[in-house]
Amino acid sequence: MDKKLIYDLNFRELAAQTAEWDEPSYRSEQLWEGLYTQLWDSPAAFSNLPKALRATLGDAFTFRHLTVNTRLQSSDGETTKVLFTLPDGNAIETVLMLYEQRRTLCISTQAGCALGCTFCATGQMGFRRNLTSGEIVEQVLFFARELAAADERVTNIVLMGMGEPFHNYEASLAAIDLLNAQPGFGMAARRFTISTVGLVPAIKRFTKENRQVGLAISLHATDDKLRASMLPINNRYPIAELIAACRDYVEATGRRITFEWALIQHVNDSAEQATQLADLLHGINCHVNVIPLNPTKGFDGEKSTRARVAGFRRVLTDRGISCTVRVRRGIDIDAGCGQLAERQAGQTAELPAL
Ligand code: SAH
Ligand code: SF4
16 A cells, blocks of 8 residues: 655644554654654654654655656756656646745645646646645655755745645645644745635635635736636636625735736737726735746747836836736746646546536
8 A cells, every 4th residue: 555645644643643653642743843843854864763663654654755857947046946756647846936035935736737727838738636735745845955955944835836726725725734833844824825716715715714824816817708718717707706705805804915917918918908907906905916928838829028018017006006027937947837747748637626
């Protein structure tokens, strides 16, 4: 039988396991501390545990589920992208971006994605499977270990890699909870951002849970016809419903929400569309991230020119909407999520319910 991935267990579950092995309860604390503070990645590293327990741990669990398939670094050295292979052969991507003092990690929540957004490499690949919480956590631990070797740490985590986090809600939030635990990895909730294509029931659930975790919505268009042509999920949850859920989120949590907008030349980058966006977002405590489209094989749109990007942004800021242009970092290494794994993609799997 395949060994279980140890990062799939939260503290309570790990404590239950050590209790089942008749170990004193402080053993679970030692284990937790070793895994998430020391970042140890094998039973052998736990020199503070009895040899027999280390052997039991090694028999029951794996500590390394992800193997590095490809590792790329952008020419400016500031973006590192790793394509990992999972034991079942599926591939996922994780990207580390250095920006001033920030060490931002962009992690995947699914292998592939079922939502089929036309311009997205992951969407073009189709859905393969959900990641487990441990597989989400291990992406973070991998980079945390590397950074720790240089006396650095991950400062921000965005769930903006492959997959739709709200289509794998339980595992995505379980991973955040685990990494948030103190003592342990101790990453503050506000340092996480979940990006969603706009699954309204999940946004409502997330609102109710009132977490400190940030929320970003992939909007990309203000009229339903255009949005549905790019993001098929819009047929299910149209813009008015989505924006209503976003307003409720902002009101209920008192938090600012982010909207993402990939600028596609002559598709959604006109001054008129920027004006419509400003009207749509009027009165919502929000921030807009615009990003020139990262071209993908399966989509023939082009990225907006610098002048059009600047023009779009100006309309928003003139109307009092805060807006930043995200620089496409690591473009020379296909650091648009999904682009590397896409090359390895095969068949699409059966879909879980949306
Ligand atoms: N599924 C989630 C999170 C992963 S995608 C979501 O859709 O929000 C992360 C972000 O990258 C989203 O805003 C998505 O719209 C954007 N994106 C996907 N493909 C892109 C591309 N080719 N160029 C620019 N942005 C892209
Ligand atoms: Fe999935 Fe997000 Fe890509 Fe859409 S943009 S296909 S939701 S990963």
